[in-house]
Amino acid sequence: MSSTEPVKQLTDHLFRNEAKKMVAVLTKIFGTENLQTAEDVVQDTLLHAMQVWKFKGIPDNPSAWLFRVAKNKAIDIIRRNKHSVQFDFSDSEKILLTSEYTVNSAMENLWKEELIKDDLLRMMFACCHPQISEENQETLILKTLCGFSTIEIAKAFLTSEETISKRLYRTKEFFREHKIKLLIPSIDQIKNRTDAVLNSIYLLFNEGYNSTNSEELIRKDVMEEAMMLCKLLTQNKHTQLPEVYALMALMYFHSARSDSRLTADGEIILLPMQDRKKWDDGMIEKGNEYMGRAAFGDVISSYHLQAAIAYEHCSAQNFKETNWERILNYYEWLCNISDSPVNELNKIVAFMEVHGPEKALTELEIIKGKKKLESYYLYHSLLGEIYSRLHNIAKAKICFESAIKLTHSETERKMLKNKILALLN
Amino acid sequence: MKEYLFLFRGGDMPLSPEESQAHMQRWMQWMGDLGKQGKFVGAQPLNKTGKQVIGNKKMVTDGPFMEGKEMVGGYLICKAGSLDEAVEISKGCPLLEFESGIVEVREIQELKM
Numbered sequence: 001m002s003s004t005e006p007v008k009q010l011t012d013h014l015f016r017n018e019a020k021k022m023v024a025v026l027t028k029i030f031g032t033e034n035l036q037t038a039e040d041v042v043q044d045t046l047l048h049a050m051q052v053w054k055f056k057g058i059p060d061n062p063s064a065w066l067f068r069v070a071k072n073k074a075i076d077i078i079r080r081n082k083h084s085v086q087f088d089f090s091d092s093e094k095i096l097l098t099s100e101y102t103v104n105s106a107m108e109n110l111w112k113e114e115l116i117k118d119d120l121l122r123m124m125f126a127c128c129h130p131q132i133s134e135e136n137q138e139t140l141i142l143k144t145l146c147g148f149s150t151i152e153i154a155k156a157f158l159t160s161e162e163t164i165s166k167r168l169y170r171t172k173e174f175f176r177e178h179k180i181k182l183l184i185p186s187i188d189q190i191k192n193r194t195d196a197v198l199n200s201i202y203l204l205f206n207e208g209y210n211s212t213n214s215e216e217l218i219r220k221d222v223m224e225e226a227m228m229l230c231k232l233l234t235q236n237k238h239t240q241l242p243e244v245y246a247l248m249a250l251m252y253f254h255s256a257r258s259d260s261r262l263t264a265d266g267e268i269i270l271l272p273m274q275d276r277k278k279w280d281d282g283m284i285e286k287g288n289e290y291m292g293r294a295a296f297g298d299v300i301s302s303y304h305l306q307a308a309i310a311y312e313h314c315s316a317q318n319f320k321e322t323n324w325e326r327i328l329n330y331y332e333w334l335c336n337i338s339d340s341p342v343n344e345l346n347k348i349v350a351f352m353e354v355h356g357p358e359k360a361l362t363e364l365e366i367i368k369g370k371k372k373l374e375s376y377y378l379y380h381s382l383l384g385e386i387y388s389r390l391h392n393i394a395k396a397k398i399c400f401e402s403a404i405k406l407t408h409s410e411t412e413r414k415m416l417k418n419k420i421l422a423l424l425n
Numbered sequence: 426m427k428e429y430l431f432l433f434r435g436g437d438m439p440l441s442p443e444e445s446q447a448h449m450q451r452w453m454q455w456m457g458d459l460g461k462q463g464k465f466v467g468a469q470p471l472n473k474t475g476k477q478v479i480g481n482k483k484m485v486t487d488g489p490f491m492e493g494k495e496m497v498g499g500y501l502i503c504k505a506g507s508l509d510e511a512v513e514i515s516k517g518c519p520l521l522e523f524e525s526g527i528v529e530v531r532e533i534q535e536l537k538m
Contacts, residue, residue: 092457092460092461092463093460095460095465096453096456096457096460096465098467099456099467099468099469099501100468100469100470101449101452101453101456101468101469101470101499101501102449102452102453102456102457102468104449105449105450105452105453106453106457109453
C-alpha cells in the first residue's frame with residue numbers, strides 16, 4: 001500500500017458521504033430542474049479539495065471545509081445569474097438569496113445540519129417520482145444520493161454504462177421539464193413511493209456486499225451508506241413502514257456475516273466454509289431488533305422474507321444444520337410475490353439442498369426469466385455447481401468458465417477458478 | 426398592494442466583527458419576515474464608488490458624494506397596503522439602530538395600463 005492510500009481511502013469515504021448531502025442541499029437551493037448545476041458544484045468542490053488537500057493536508061473538519069467551499073461556489077453562481085430567471089427563488093426561505101444584504105446568511109441557513117436529513121429524504125423521494133420509470137429512479141438515487149459511478153450502477157443493473165448514462169440524462173430532462181418540488185409525499189402516496197426508495201437502497205447495499213471493484217470485494221462504506229439511507233426512513237414518522245424495518249433487519253443480518261466471507265488475501269469464502277465464530281453477534285442482535293419492529297401492519301414484503309432467510313442462515317450452528325426446507329419455503333413465497341430472476345435462482349440453490357442436484361437441474365431448465373439470467377454469472381456458476389454434484393466434470397468446467405467470462409469482479413473470478421481446480425482434484 | 430422603495434442613507438458606523446455579524450443577522454431577520462409575508466421584492470446595497478452624469482452636456486463627475494450620511498447606501502423594494510404601512514415596516518430596518526441612519530420611504534408609481 002502506498003503512503004497516499006490511507007488519504008485516498010479517507011477521502012473516498014468522506015467524499016461519498018458528503019457529496020450526497022451537498023447535492024441534496026444544492027438541489028433544494030437551485031431546484032430539481034437544475035440538478036446538473038448542483039452536481040457540477042459538488043464535483044468542483046471535490047476537485048478543489050483534492051488539489052488543496054494534496055499540498056496542505058486534510059483540514060481538521062473536512063466536512064465543514066467542503067460545505068464552505070460549496071456554499072461559496074453556490075453564491076458565485078447566484079451572483080453570476082442575478083439577472084436571469086434561471087433559478088426560482090420565489091419561496092420565502094430562498095428569496096433572501098436574491099439580495100446581497102442577506103445572501104450569505106440565507107445560504108448559511110439552508111445548510112443547517114439539522115435540515116440535511118430531511119433534505120436527503122426529500123431528494124430520495126424526488127428521485128422516486130411516480131412519473132419516472134422505476135429503473136430510472138433507482139439509477140438516479142445510486143448516482144446522486146450514493147455517489148456511484150455509471151460503471152458500478154451498470155453492473156448492479158446487469159446492463160451497459162451507456163444505458164445508465166441515457167437513463168440519467170432522461171431523468172434530468174424530466175426534472176427540467178416538470179420542475180419537480182422537493183417534498184415528502186402525502187400519506188396516500190407514501191407507501192408506493194417508499195417501495196422504490198427501498199429497492200434502490202437494497203441495490204446499493206448489494207453493490208457494497210458483492211462489490212464491483214475488482215481489487216476489493218467488500219466495501220463496507222457502501223453497505224453502511226445504504227443502511228444510513230434506510231435509517232433516514234426509519235427516523236421520519238411518515239416513512240416508518242414495516243418493510244423499512246424489515247430491510248434494515250435484512251441488511252444487518254448480511255453485514256453480520258461480511259467479515260467471514262473473505263480470506264485475509266481477499267478471496268471469497270463460500271457459506272459452508274465460513275467461520276461462524278466471526279459472525280457479528282451484535283449485528284445479528286440489531287437485525288433481530290429491527291425484525292421485531294417490522295412485525296406490524298398487514299404486509300409481508302419481500303424484505304420480510306429475505307430477512308427471514310438471512311436469519312435462518314445466521315441462526316444455524318453450522319452449514320449442515322441449516323434448515324433448508326424452511327428456507328426453500330420462504331423462497332417459494334418470495335418468488336410468488338416478487339418477479340425477480342435472481343430470487344428464482346436462489347430458490348433453486350435451496351431446492352438443490354433439499355431435493356438434490358438432479359431435480360435442481362430440471363428446475364433450472366424451466367426457470368423463469370432464463371434469457372436474462374443467461375447473461376448473469378451466477379446462473380452459470382449454479383449450473384456448474386449442479387453438474388459438479390452430478391459428477392459431470394466436463395460440463396461443470398464449461399459452466400464455470402462461462403461464469404468467469406461474465407463477471408467483472410476479480411475475486412469472483414478467482415473463486416470460480418478455485419471451483420474448477422477443485423473439480424480436477 | 427403597492428410597491429415602495431426604501432432608500433438607505435447614513436448609519437455607516439464602525440462595528441466589531443461580532444457586532445457586525447449580529448447586525449447582519451438582524452437584517453436577515455427583518456428581510457426574512459418580509460419574505461415570509463410575501464412582501465419582499467428585492468434589495469441590494471450599493472458600492473461607494475460611482476459617477477454623476479449631469480445635464481444636457483452630460484458632464485461626468487466623481488461625486489459629489491457628500492457626507493456619508495447623505496449618500497444612498499442601498500435600497501429595498503417591498504409591498505405594502507399603504508404608505509403608512511410601509512413606514513411601519515421601515516421602522517424595523519436595522520439601519521435605524523444608528524442615530525445617523527435614514528430610511529426614505531417612497532411609493533413607486535404604478536404603471537397605468
